[in-house]
Amino acid sequence: MSKREPIRMCIACRQKASQHTLIRLQHNETSIVSYDGSGRSFYLCNMCVQDKKKKKGLAKRFKIEEAYVDKLLKEIDG
Numbered sequence: 725m726s727k728r729e730p731i732r733m734c735i736a737c738r739q740k741a742s743q744h745t746l747i748r749l750q751h752n753e754t755s756i757v758s759y760d761g762s763g764r765s766f767y768l769c770n771m772c773v774q775d776k777k778k779k780k781g782l783a784k785r786f787k788i789e790e791a792y793v794d795k796l797l798k799e800i801d802g
């Protein structure tokens with residue numbers, strides 16, 4: 725690593741990783757969305773994005789539909 729990068733933590737598995745390897749999301753009133761530069765954000769790692777159990781946990785945590793979390797993360801993950 726040539727440059728010092730900010731380290732962030734995945735909220736699902738609590739693994740720490742370079743910010744650029746994590747997916748940044750934000751939680752608004754009713755859902756989670758891709759981070760748009762304002763408000764509170766959180767990070768997810770690539771592993772958790774593809775982990776069914778972790779997605780279930782997120783849905784519970786943010787009180788939203790699991791299917792929605794699944795859809796959102798698929799869109800973000802490309």
Ligand SMILES: [Zn+2]
Pocket residue numbers: 734735736737738739768769770771772773
């Ligand atoms: Zn993770």
